[in-house]
Amino acid sequence: MIHKTHTRKDVINIIETYNINIKSYDELSKPLLFQEVWSKVEKLNSIEPTDEIDDIDHLKSYLTNVNQNRIKITERDKYIDIAKSIIFYIKNDCLLSYTNYLSEDELIRDIKIICNYCKLPTCLRAVNMINGTGKFKEKFEPIVTGKTKVLLRKKEQDRLFKENRVMFRTKKDNDGEPFIITFE
Numbered sequence: 001m002i003h004k005t006h007t008r009k010d011v012i013n014i015i016e017t018y019n020i021n022i023k024s025y026d027e028l029s030k031p032l033l034f035q036e037v038w039s040k041v042e043k044l045n046s047i048e049p050t051d052e053i054d055d056i057d058h059l060k061s062y063l064t065n066v067n068q069n070r071i072k073i074t075e076r077d078k079y080i081d082i083a084k085s086i087i088f089y090i091k092n093d094c095l096l097s098y099t100n101y102l103s104e105d106e107l108i109r110d111i112k113i114i115c116n117y118c119k120l121p122t123c124l125r126a127v128n129m130i131n132g133t134g135k136f137k138e139k140f141e142p143i144v145t146g147k148t149k150v151l152l153r154k155k156e157q158d159r160l161f162k163e164n165r166v167m168f169r170t171k172k173d174n175d176g177e178p179f180i181i182t183f184e
Contacts, residue, residue: 002034005067011037018047018059038063071117079117082110083126090129111140118142 002011008030015025020040025033041063044056053059071079085099089107092098101107111130118124127142144152171178 002038002063003066005070006034006063007067007070008033010067014059014063017050018044020044071120076117076120079114079120080122083114083120083122086111086114086126086130087122090126090133094133094135108136108138115140116143118144119148124148 011033012025014020015022015037020037022028022033022036022040025036028036041056041060047053047056047059049055053062085101086107089096089099089101096102096104096107099107101110111127114123115127118127124142124144127140130136131139169179
């Protein structure tokens with residue numbers, strides 16, 4: 001059965017993404033919609049993979065487990081605090097003596113926990129920073145949703161677009177005259 005933390009909108013998005021044949025699904029109540037979708041998903045043999053879901057088993061586990069996109073505020077704050085502790089560790093030259101961690105095992109446990117919540121920017125930043133240090137042999141894989149991937153891709157494209165518009169000139173290009181730089 002579909003876990004109750006999923007929203008009606010999430011389930012409708014799955015219906016439309018995977019072309020699940022349910023007539024007038026937008027008129028069904030949430031409990032009926034969930035029952036109908038689950039009965040159809042159980043009968044499916046395979047689906048077309050997307051950024052978020054690879055196969056039918058992954059879709060079933062996604063629907064039956066707690067919705068990772070809905071985090072309580074207290075939990076969100078807890079994960080952000082963990083990420084800030086990891087960032088503090090990195091900014092202090094990866095020395096455990098400056099942190100509350102007693103061992104690297106505790107640190108690795110916390111890193112693995114926040115990998116699941118990388119839709120929070122602070123958590124994603126902490127995981128990327130820890131991977132960038134090269135301190136651990138293990139690479140930590142941040143788990144992000146499809147929407148977050150699209151948002152990150154768009155930000156990267158905007159950054160590259162702005163970066164490619166920058167022109168560098170020297171005094172030689174300006175007949176030996178100094179430049180006056182103004183910012184808008």
